Amino acid sequence: MKLDLDPDLAARARALARAAGEPIVDLARAHTTTSVERAVLRLAGLNGADPDGRPWANHVVDTVRDQVGLEHGVALPVWDALREHGDLHALAGAVVRGEVRFRVPTGTAAREARSAARVAAAGGVARIDARRREREALIEEIGDAPRRPWIYLIVATGDIYEDIPQAQAAAREGADVVAVIRSTGQSLLDHVPEGATREGYAGTYATQENFRLMRAALDDVSRELGRYVRLTNYASGLCMPEIAALAGLERLDMMLNDSMYGILFRDINPIRTFTDQRFARQIHARAGIIINTGEDNYLTTADAVEAAHTVTVSQLLNEYFAKEAGLEDWQLGLGHAFEINPALPDSFRLELAHAMLARALFPDAPLKWMPPTKHMTGDIFGGYLLDGFFNLAGALTGQGILLIGMMTEAVVTPFLSDRDLALRNARYVLDAAGRLHEDLQLAPDSFVAQRAHTVLGEAIDLLERIGAEGLLAAIGDGTFGLMRRPADRGKGLDGVAEKAEDYCNPVAELLEPDVRERAA
Known part of the structure; x- marks a missing residue:
């Protein structure tokens, strides 16, 4: 079963997305942020926090900003200061004690600082490269998930030591990907918590130690099961680049990383988000991490039929931004969701049309299909049936990543028994109908085909409008998700700086050639 799109229309849509995205990339290239600079220090080896839990990276970057500004980057001031303060941790301690006065070096001092910073940054990038090779070797040794779509299941209790046995149990029950939801509100923290955490609300804090613990636990269960189990977390919010760096260092496999989610649903400043996003995605590209984008969120605030074209537009923009940052097709877990009101006539046919459009536009991407939440009512029998239809749509349209829906989704916190039933539902549908698409044909004038072409046409119209007024203006007037x-405006704007001519970011200098090669 295949949707035959007009290739000229698809090419037109991509060209418009590129035209809308290029000014945003130029904007991101021209700016830096506190989190980008903290990520540079973390990759150079600065970890840990003071006794109150404030990371050393925050102390150093905030002091550099206060004393000489961020427009030159932190690398030149910091590695200039290291001539007198030994290593990064000693420097951080001296910063807290008020013993450091940063400057922006010039001449020979600047060249020496730049060279030393590049050596330190190269060490961090080399560690990311090593973890990527480690993943590839483990998949070769242990084996991979035997089929697509990968079954994606959420685990998050707030306590990392409770998450671990639950994640291992989920893998034994059939999960191919385990996602650890972040604690509510972490996206608005302007620092990354330190260490293993045992308290979180509706999720578990994303920290480097939590990443390490969960990755080790999933490696153990991967060897037990004979298939590599992937780990997902969230690179979004005010610390997006830092979390991306930590994920690369601890061998996470997927990260939720959407170009507009933080802007729309967390009110983070657009310039901050796009600048952070580009640097984070450069790291993801190097680390071999698959990103998951967040188009499903639009349909929780806007009508899933009327706003279907905004999802397509966002997918096209996410694809452009991702590829410009160096990501490849296999790393693009572009999002969409099963959120049409089931009481609407032909609702399943509409869902099928939207899913088939995404698959036709992005044939080589492992699309991430999100289950129904908006219209879950507490009727567990109706919810279970709706999840079955969702799984069927995923099977028919070749989704790459299938997030398991639960019949109590969005009503109460699901029980473990709900998870077991949800996994049985998915396994039954995929086993019974996983190759049904081979037996079906889509007539060119069918309802599904016509709907898909209508949505693509509406997406092209919207992209033309965005091209005329600019993406930032479109975001400002409520185009996406209302x-x-x-x-x-927005959170984090005070952490944005326009780059000076002598701006130095040794990590970006190492990643940019790789990005340009992949984009070409």
């Missing part, structure tokens, strides 16, 4: 987010 959220109005002006470019001169």
Whole structure:
């Protein structure tokens, strides 16, 4: 079963997405943020926090900003200061004691600082490269998930030591990907918590130690099961680049990383988000991490039929931004969701049309299909049936990543027994109908085909409007998810700086050639 799209229309849509995205990339290239600079220090080896839990990276970057500004980057001031303060941790301690006065070096001092910073950054990038090779070797040794779509299951209790046995149990029950949901509100923290955490609300904090513990636990169960189990977390919010760096260092396999989610649903400043996002995705590209984008969120605030074209537009923009940052097709877990009101006539046919459009537009991407939540009512029998239809749509349209829906989704926190039933549902549908698409044919004038072409046409119309007014203006007027987010407002704006001519980011200098080669 295949949707035959007009290739000229698809090419037109991509060209418009590129035209809308290029000014945003130029904007991101021209700016840096506190989190980008903290990520540079973390990759160079600065980890840990003071006794109150404030990371050393925050102390150093905030002091550099206060004393000389961020427009030159932190590398030149920091590695210039290291001539007198030994290593990064000694420097951080001296910063807290008020013993450091940063400067922006010039001449020979600047060249020496730049060279030393590049050596330190190269060490961090080499560690990411080593973890990527380690993943590849483990998959070769242990084996991979035997089929697509990968079964994606969420685990998050707030306590990392409770998450671990639950994640291992989920893998034994059939999960191919385990996602550890972040604690509510972490995206708005302007620091990354330190260490293993045992308290979180509706999720577990994303920390380097939590990443390490969960990755080790899933490696153990991977060897037990004879298939590599992937780990997912969230590279979004005010610390997006830092979390991306930590994920690369601890061998995470997927990260939720959407170009507009933080803007629309967390009111983070657009310039901050796009700048952070580009650097984070450069790290993901190097680390071999698959990103998951967040188009499903639009359909929780806007109507899933009327706003279907905004999902397609966002997918096209996410694809452009991702490829420009160096990601390849196999790393693009572009999002969409099964959120049409089931009481609407032909609702399943509409869902099928939208899913088939995504698959036709992005044939080589492992699309991530999100289960119904908006219209879950507490009727567990109706919810279970709806999840079955969702699984069927995923099977028919070749989704790459299938997030398991649960019949109590969005009503109460699901029980472990709900998870077991949800996995049985998915296994039954995939076993019974996983190759049904081979037996079906889609007539060119069918309802599904016509709907898909209508949505693509509406997406092209919207992209033309965005091209005329600019993406930042479109975000500001509520085009996506009905959220109005002006470019001169939002959280984190005070952490944005325009780059000076002598700006130095040794990590970006190492990643940019790789990015350009992949994009070409």
